[in-house]
Amino acid sequence: MEYDGILLGSGHNALILQAYLGQAGLRTLCLERRLIAGGGLATTTDSRGFRHNTHSFYHRALTSMPWYRDLDLARRGAEYIEPDLNVALVLRNGDSLQWWTDFDRTLDSIARFSRKDAATARRWRDxxxxxxxxxxxxxxxxxxxxxxxxxxxxxxxxxxxxxQEFEHPVVQAGLLFFNGLREVDLRAPGFGHHIPALLAAKGKAQMCKGGSAQLAKALVRAVQESGGELRLGVTPRRIHTARGRVTGVETTDGEFIASRMVVSGLNPRQTFLELLAPEDLPAEWRRKAEGFRFNLLAPLFALNLTLCDRPRYRASGLDGAFMTILGLEHSSQFLDIVECHEHGRIPPTVMWGSCPTVFDPSQAPKGFHTAFWWEKLPYRLNGNPSAWDEAQRAHGQAMLDLWAEYAPNVKDAVIDWTTQSPLDTERTLWNMRDGDLLVGALSHGQVGFNRPFAGAGQYRGHVQGLYLCGGSSHPGGNITGLPGYNCAQVVTADCGLPGPRRQVL
Ligand SMILES: Cc1cc2nc3c(=O)[nH]c(=O)nc-3n(C[C@H](O)[C@H](O)[C@H](O)COP(=O)(O)OP(=O)(O)OC[C@H]3O[C@@H](n4cnc5c(N)ncnc54)[C@H](O)[C@@H]3O)c2cc1C
Structure with missing residues (x-):
């Protein structure tokens, strides 16, 4: 039997694309190496009923995404919460810079630091x-x-x-922090518009009720209800071709699955260098795939905790804060953080996180809580990724100690905790090389039409019938679903089928 399309990896981008292809009448199969679908949409549940979101948690403006509506994902079980006090940068003196879903309240908060900056923020936003x-x-x-x-x-x-535009170091620090969350190198020319775009963005951070994996489950439902198939625990070994066309995929078990199209949700090094035979690709494409760069500053270190009480901050007014940032007092810290990454060192901790159960009690047994903290830390600790295996427990403890300085009750409230290093990220999701959760730097020209590299920016992979749909393609990683959505436009156009079409070259 021959499929119309095989998708490699079951990240959300691949699942979105697969659902569109199913709706267009194509017969598709998704091959996933892990025993669970969804990639970065991961929630684990332990034997006591505590849920931990081990990869993505903040899904920005997700309910405004066109695919969320098209694929009817709310009805399929992915419901979202968007807390009003969206982000609070908490200072050691108990003050905080706050971002609200209501922009005027955000401006009031900025004005407490600098009236001039509040006026500047309004001007750029308008x-x-x-x-x-x-x-x-x-x-x-x-x-x-x-x-x-x-x-x-x-x-x-x-x-x-x-x-250039803002004067107060705390306001500057807050804006640069958000820029960093989108994994844009703060030193890279060409990205200055990101800051005013952040100010103008209406959609804020949202969380999926029940955990991020609920979105994966809703996507799998959309795939299956459109006739798509998924196979878990299956690893592709080779994308086969004949006369310049894709013919199917061979798995590491030696099975050959025929298909006239293959869409890779993996990174370009995996797709072009590991899965295609060298003779199937021009030398220039191989060279470009070899040159594909991962982010130095994207890797995260995670601390996940189970608690018998919610955090109670010394500072007032933070009870409803969704994302909390700690350890960031001044914009100058960012240059230190970059320098530490370049040298594989751990910088003074700047961390951010949430207590999801404050907003969604379903993620823990009644009366209990979960929380997590993330910190950007280098993949090559002291030049060696494996050094994390020794160092991570001590670093998790340091993060917990820092949290307790702001919220003293957590010392007694913690039941247990685990950590996940940048190396663990790569071990779990193979496409996130170097622990890069964005799956490819947004610099070195790897943006827009040139993402992942010049010539491959239209989601087409040189060999006929080969496409790309993961975070390594435009507009990049994170839970946006847009690489998958945009790829759906290209594939359905190439097949002459109805799809979510905008502009296809
Ligand atoms: C700790 C952490 C926190 C994050 N937090 C956020 C957040 O709050 N908000 C946000 O927007 N983003 C966040 N991200 C980033 C986000 O998860 C990713 O950018 C996003 O998941 C990329 O989506 P994708 O569809 O490209 O593929 P992925 O989600 O990366 O999925 C790829 C899939 O392919 C599979 N795979 C890999 N190699 C193979 C292979 N050889 N064969 C078969 N299958 C394979 C993987 O197992 C995986 O299932 C976070 C990431 C991490 C690691």
């Missing part, structure tokens, strides 16, 4: 609202065009933009 809605959002929700809109502020780096 100026960028139409740019975001008419240019930047449409650009992210369609296959990229060879040219990009030239915005004046884009010439700057995020760091230059923030230092």
């Amino acid at each position: 100026r960028f609202l139409p740019i975001l809605e008419e240019i930047l959002i449409p650009e992210s929700q369609a296959p990229p065009l060879p040219w990009r809109p030239e915005l004046e502020v884009s010439k700057l780096s995020p760091l230059e933009f923030v230092l």
